Amino acid sequence: MDEMLRRARLHDQRRSAVRPALPTSVPGLYVRPAEGGFVTHLIASKSSVHAVRRLTARVLVAQSLRATVVEDVQLVVSELIGNAVRACGDAVPLVVEVRAVPGYVVVAVHDPAGDRLPHRRHAAVDGESGRGLALLDVLAPGWAVVPTPVGKQIRCQVADSEERNCR
Secondary structure, eight states: HHHHHHHHHHHHHHHHHTTTOOOBTTEEEEEEETTTTEEEEEEEEEHEEEEEHHHHHHHHHHOOOOOOHHHOOOOHHHHHHHHHHHHTTTTTTTEEEEEEETTEEEEEEEEEEETTOOOOOOOTSSSSSSHHHHHHHHHSOOOOOETTTTTTEEEEEEESSSSSSOO
């Protein structure tokens, strides 16, 4: 019995060691831990987007992910939030989830505009319009839109490997 308790405590210590302290929730930004990452409910603003980018980096670095993967995930998070703001307008309530799992990082952004769906365009990555979706195609191929009872969720995976995970 003592050995089981010791192992359980050791397991909890290891898990907390890779889970950095999350910021205190404030009006417009509620953060809670998730296995391998976090979930945040936010009101989209310049400061909340910056806070989510910083939090993404801190959490993924604690998970020992390479700097290039962390940067790619930050870019994906920013693009998805930006797309939600363009679809819904400023101060839209969003739910952002970032979780590291073996082999990739899951990113999901939920917004209330279920009728405003993104469409894949064959736009150049350096173009002014549609650039974000083209970046998603490069950084997180296979991204998907999932309708929900209160809007939609964009889900994607960023590969944690030296080469892009082309599906």
